Amino acid sequence: MMELSRRQFLKLSGATAATLAVVELGFDPKKAQAESNEFKIAHSEVTPTICPYCSVGCGILVHVKDGDVVYTEGDPDHPINRGTLCPKGNGIRQLYTSEKRVERPKYRAPGSTEWEEVDWDWALGRIAENVKKTRDESFVVEEDGMTVNHTEAIANLGGAALENEEVYMIQKLMRGLGLTYIEHQARI
Amino acid sequence: MKHTDCALIIGGNPAANHPISMRHLQKARDERGAKLLSVDPRYTHTSSKSDLYAQLRSGTDIAFMGGLINYAIENGLYHEEYVKHYTNASFLVTDDYAFDEGIFSGYDEGDRSYDNSQWVFQTDDEGNILKDESLSDPRCVFQLLKKHFSRYDIDTVISITGTSKEDFIEVAETFCGTADPNKTGTIMYAMGTTQHTKGSQNVRSYAIIQLLLGNVGRPGGGVNAMRGECNVQGSTDFALLFHLMPGYLSAPNASENHRNLEAYKAAETPSGGYWENTPNFLVSLLKAYYGDKATSENDFGYDYFPKGRRNYSHISLFEAMFDGEIKGMFTWGQNPVVGGPNSRKEKKAMENLDWFVSIDLWETETAAFWTEQSGADPTNIDTEVFMLPACGPYEKEGTVSNSGRWMQYRYQAIEPKNDARSDAWIVHNLANRIKKLYEGENNPVAEPIQALSWDFGQGDYPEIDLIAREINGYDLKTGRTVESFAVLKDDGSTSCGNWIYSGFYPDAGPGEEKNLSKRRDDEDTGMDNYLNWSYAWPLNRRVLYNRASADPQGNPWASDKEAIWWDASQSSWVGHDVPDFGADVDPNSEGGTDAFIMRGYGKASLYSADGMTDGPFPEHYEPYESPISDNPFSKVDLNPAVKIWDGKMNDRGSVSEYPIVATNYRLTEHWQSGSMTRNQEWVSELMPYMFIEMSEELAEEKGISERDKVVVESARGSIEAYAMVTKRFKPFKVKGKKVHQIGMPWHYGYQGIATGEIANVLTPHIGDANTMIPEYKAFLCDVRRANS
Numbered sequence: 021m022m023e024l025s026r027r028q029f030l031k032l033s034g035a036t037a038a039t040l041a042v043v044e045l046g047f048d049p050k051k052a053q054a055e056s057n058e059f060k061i062a063h064s065e066v067t068p069t070i071c072p073y074c075s076v077g078c079g080i081l082v083h084v085k086d087g088d089v090v091y092t093e094g095d096p097d098h099p100i101n102r103g104t105l106c107p108k109g110n111g112i113r114q115l116y117t118s119e120k121r122v123e124r125p126k127y128r129a130p131g132s133t134e135w136e137e138v139d140w141d142w143a144l145g146r147i148a149e150n151v152k153k154t155r156d157e158s159f160v161v162e163e164d165g166m167t168v169n170h171t172e173a174i175a176n177l178g179g180a181a182l183e184n185e186e187v188y189m190i191q192k193l194m195r196g197l198g199l200t201y202i203e204h205q206a207r208i
Numbered sequence: 209m210k211h212t213d214c215a216l217i218i219g220g221n222p223a224a225n226h227p228i229s230m231r232h233l234q235k236a237r238d239e240r241g242a243k244l245l246s247v248d249p250r251y252t253h254t255s256s257k258s259d260l261y262a263q264l265r266s267g268t269d270i271a272f273m274g275g276l277i278n279y280a281i282e283n284g285l286y287h288e289e290y291v292k293h294y295t296n297a298s299f300l301v302t303d304d305y306a307f308d309e310g311i312f313s314g315y316d317e318g319d320r321s322y323d324n325s326q327w328v329f330q331t332d333d334e335g336n337i338l339k340d341e342s343l344s345d346p347r348c349v350f351q352l353l354k355k356h357f358s359r360y361d362i363d364t365v366i367s368i369t370g371t372s373k374e375d376f377i378e379v380a381e382t383f384c385g386t387a388d389p390n391k392t393g394t395i396m397y398a399m400g401t402t403q404h405t406k407g408s409q410n411v412r413s414y415a416i417i418q419l420l421l422g423n424v425g426r427p428g429g430g431v432n433a434m435r436g437e438c439n440v441q442g443s444t445d446f447a448l449l450f451h452l453m454p455g456y457l458s459a460p461n462a463s464e465n466h467r468n469l470e471a472y473k474a475a476e477t478p479s480g481g482y483w484e485n486t487p488n489f490l491v492s493l494l495k496a497y498y499g500d501k502a503t504s505e506n507d508f509g510y511d512y513f514p515k516g517r518r519n520y521s522h523i524s525l526f527e528a529m530f531d532g533e534i535k536g537m538f539t540w541g542q543n544p545v546v547g548g549p550n551s552r553k554e555k556k557a558m559e560n561l562d563w564f565v566s567i568d569l570w571e572t573e574t575a576a577f578w579t580e581q582s583g584a585d586p587t588n589i590d591t592e593v594f595m596l597p598a599c600g601p602y603e604k605e606g607t608v609s610n611s612g613r614w615m616q617y618r619y620q621a622i623e624p625k626n627d628a629r630s631d632a633w634i635v636h637n638l639a640n641r642i643k644k645l646y647e648g649e650n651n652p653v654a655e656p657i658q659a660l661s662w663d664f665g666q667g668d669y670p671e672i673d674l675i676a677r678e679i680n681g682y683d684l685k686t687g688r689t690v691e692s693f694a695v696l697k698d699d700g701s702t703s704c705g706n707w708i709y710s711g712f713y714p715d716a717g718p719g720e721e722k723n724l725s726k727r728r729d730d731e732d733t734g735m736d737n738y739l740n741w742s743y744a745w746p747l748n749r750r751v752l753y754n755r756a757s758a759d760p761q762g763n764p765w766a767s768d769k770e771a772i773w774w775d776a777s778q779s780s781w782v783g784h785d786v787p788d789f790g791a792d793v794d795p796n797s798e799g800g801t802d803a804f805i806m807r808g809y810g811k812a813s814l815y816s817a818d819g820m821t822d823g824p825f826p827e828h829y830e831p832y833e834s835p836i837s838d839n840p841f842s843k844v845d846l847n848p849a850v851k852i853w854d855g856k857m858n859d860r861g862s863v864s865e866y867p868i869v870a871t872n873y874r875l876t877e878h879w880q881s882g883s884m885t886r887n888q889e890w891v892s893e894l895m896p897y898m899f900i901e902m903s904e905e906l907a908e909e910k911g912i913s914e915r916d917k918v919v920v921e922s923a924r925g926s927i928e929a930y931a932m933v934t935k936r937f938k939p940f941k942v943k944g945k946k947v948h949q950i951g952m953p954w955h956y957g958y959q960g961i962a963t964g965e966i967a968n969v970l971t972p973h974i975g976d977a978n979t980m981i982p983e984y985k986a987f988l989c990d991v992r993r994a995n996s
Contacts, residue, residue, distance in 0.1 A: 067621035072601040075435035077610030082621035106227035120887035122597040124627035130590040148641035170514035178540030180437035183606030196660035200516040204448040
């Protein structure tokens with residue numbers, strides 16, 4: 021769970037608190053109307069994130085309701101952007117809602133003209149086998165009397181948009197496998 | 209930035225590409241009357257928000273900055289006390305160092321490389337560097353610098369940069385005015401600076417002027433890289449680069465220097481400066497990699513690390529793939545078919561792969577490299593292609609590090625969409641499966657991967673706190689996380705996955721959570737450092753080398769520019785920031801003015817004796833493809849230390865065939881290769897089409913009108929797009945001749961909602977001499993109306 025100071029918590033939950041105050045008044049025809057007219061973010065769960073685009077590092081609040089992202093806005097507490105955002109940062113709701121997202125793992129066989137949907141178990145199993153085959157065929161343990169333990173037949177590219185924990189794991193696995201072609205966006 | 213008096217923005221366009229950074233510059237303008245100077249080939253959004261715009265032809269930064277350096281020295285506009293105490297200005301260089309007609313001493317023409325042993329400092333019998341504190345000895349760095357840049361007089365400079373004399377002088381006067389100790393100036397740059405055959409030296413030229421003006425390590429100062437991706441700082445820190453290991457340790461290579469752990473330590477550990485701790489960082493890293501399999505008997509598993517034998521950078525990688533040497537590839541949120549240089553060649557190279565795995569939110573151009581839509585013939589491509597759906601940034605949790613090294617936590621707001629998974633889940637499950645395939649094997653090929661420790665929990669998802677603890681480092685006896693990298697050891701008693709991050713998860717016992725990147729106290733702790741908001745590496749220091757914010761005696765240079773200062777009553781450095789210096793090192797003691805603690809001798813490098821492959825000082829050379837053939841600074845046109853890639857699909861354009869200079873840039877509405885934004889409706893609608901921006905003068909010469917379809921052709925290929933005719937480009941006057949420049953966004957490709965042709969079809973496979981970063985920002989082309 022995120023840790024919020026009381027002041028920040030109040031700020032974050034302001035909209036929700038206002039709605040609760042109405043509910044606590046008991047049954048009232050006005051209440052029904054208020055509920056139907058209330059903001060779509062009234063009962064949303066708010067989670068802070070950091071913008072995934074440039075590296076200024078602006079804070080964004082993500083509003084989630086009924087298993088959907090209903091709204092995103094600049095984090096008013098964030099010292100870098102204080103609630104402001106650029107057009108890209110403003111639109112990050114559509115990273116979730118876009119219909120262009122790849123829904124499940126896909127595979128394209130050699131020579132095939134199309135994708136086929138596969139499950140994760142099969143895809144990861146097949147990839148692991150490919151890695152082992154290529155690695156075993158190309159691995160050099162020793163060269164000119166020196167231990168080198170590398171393979172130059174597998175390349176790994178990316179990714180500057182991933183999280184530190186993820187890139188740590190990726191480079192650890194790839195170096196652990198002996199890759200020398202480890203590169204990403206910082207080079208280009 | 210809010211504390212700056214002058215911002216020189218060159219090689220970047222923050223108003224469009226880092227918009228929120230402009231908020232802080234605007235405050236500097238409003239509150240301090242700061243001046244904004246925009247130097248760029250194009251009149252950008254940033255130019256429109258600046259006090260002065262100066263035009264600069266792509267690829268002439270060093271000429272421009274060399275002119276500023278010369279102006280500062282000639283006019284006595286440098287911060288003398290800062291230069292004397294905090295830089296290597298007084299160091300004496302041996303007589304071996306020379307510079308003649310564009311070439312530094314030690315050059316090997318056959319190899320196109322330098323032997324930098326001829327660039328070293330004079331030393332006494334004990335190895336101490338000889339100095340001349342008066343800065344008058346002709347072999348001292350200051351005098352060599354002065355001599356080198358005396359050739360950069362204003363008239364010669366502007367004859368090739370294309371800048372007007374009035375504009376150049378106004379930039380020089382305004383920016384060099386920050387030599388006043390009461391003032392600071394900052395330089396902000398981005399890929400317009402680095403993507404050149406001398407990109408690293410471009411940055412060096414910025415660093416040199418900033419050191420002369422006394423602007424490094426001070427509030428409102430610095431040489432600031434505006435980085436382009438939310439975690440490109442972190443992904444660099446964590447070494448997704450061939451030549452590094454986490455925390456900027458050199459990756460081992462197959463040379464005698466790195467033959468074994470002892471050799472590596474001897475070669476990579478300088479005497480003096482904080483890198484003296486290299487063995488502690490390396491052995492702790494080996495413990496993080498190999499756990500119990502890293503013992504003092506086996507050099508802590510040093511031999512398991514792959515040793516490379518050549519350059520494996522991006523261009524080299526795709527050249528090798530084109531030649532059939534690479535059989536398999538992973539891409540994690542990277543799209544080289546759009547973002548790579550000479551992208552048609554890179555796409556073609558992928559056809560040689562046996563297998564390819566794309567991990568992304570979208571089916572990118574790279575994932576679809578084999579489709580008919582991409583122009584390929586799928587029936588002739590034998591590559592197995594896997595498209596693995598990654599989840600979006602707020603569908604998972606973890607940290608990202610921004611340009612200011614703030615490591616900030618991103619929480620999970622919602623479950624991954626559809627059947628998507630986080631990259632952490634994917635790599636975790638892949639690692640477990642690969643390790644399982646090697647179970648029971650007993651051979652030297654299997655051994656390194658069997659030895660790799662992979663202890664991120666037993667669950668389907670890796671446990672983020674276990675990863676965080678491994679990165680931060682811990683004491684192997686107690687299991688408690690370390691508070692600082694200062695306690696890391698080279699005896700195998702500590703483990704640490706990335707020493708520079710040590711301290712973000714401090715003093716936590718097993719199972720105890722203590723992640724400082726989650727902190728959200730938004731109160732300003734002084735000078736806008738927000739020390740209790742998130743965490744900045746190293747050890748929460750917000751401004752690097754902040755010892756230089758105070759004078760040699762330890763008092764702030766200026767009362768409204770306080771960062772840290774020496775408090776004699778406490779015998780300690782105190783202030784608004786965490787000292788990037790020994791907290792109890794008295795300014796009057798030995799090393800008390802060695803502000804640049806990562807340097808072996810504690811001083812910043814006006815002269816780089818060993819850091820660069822292409823010379824101790826920056827020198828202007830023309831781009832690989834240049835509109836002129838008579839460089840006024842020497843007979844050498846191209847940086848003599850760059851590698852030339854020949855072979856198929858590496859044609860070089862000449863000015864006779866391709867007379868127009870081209871560059872590329874980004875738009876506010878799109879991001880990088882466009883895969884993130886061109887798949888979203890709103891921003892796609894805001895910026896739907898690929899275009900070529902050109903001056904009214906060029907459009908008239910070519911009979912092109914706004915919105916005409918035009919063809920741009922380089923030696924690598926051609927693309928078609930709409931013409932956008934603006935006043936933002938103006939022809940340059942270069943050596944008395946008119947030179948046109950055009951520009952274009954590089955965000956577009958054939959997938960997604962907003963599609964367009966790929967700008968990088970035009971760019972060459974040629975890179976910087978130090979980093980091999982491609983020269984995207986200056987190449988030659990021709991432009992014409994498309995046949996309708």
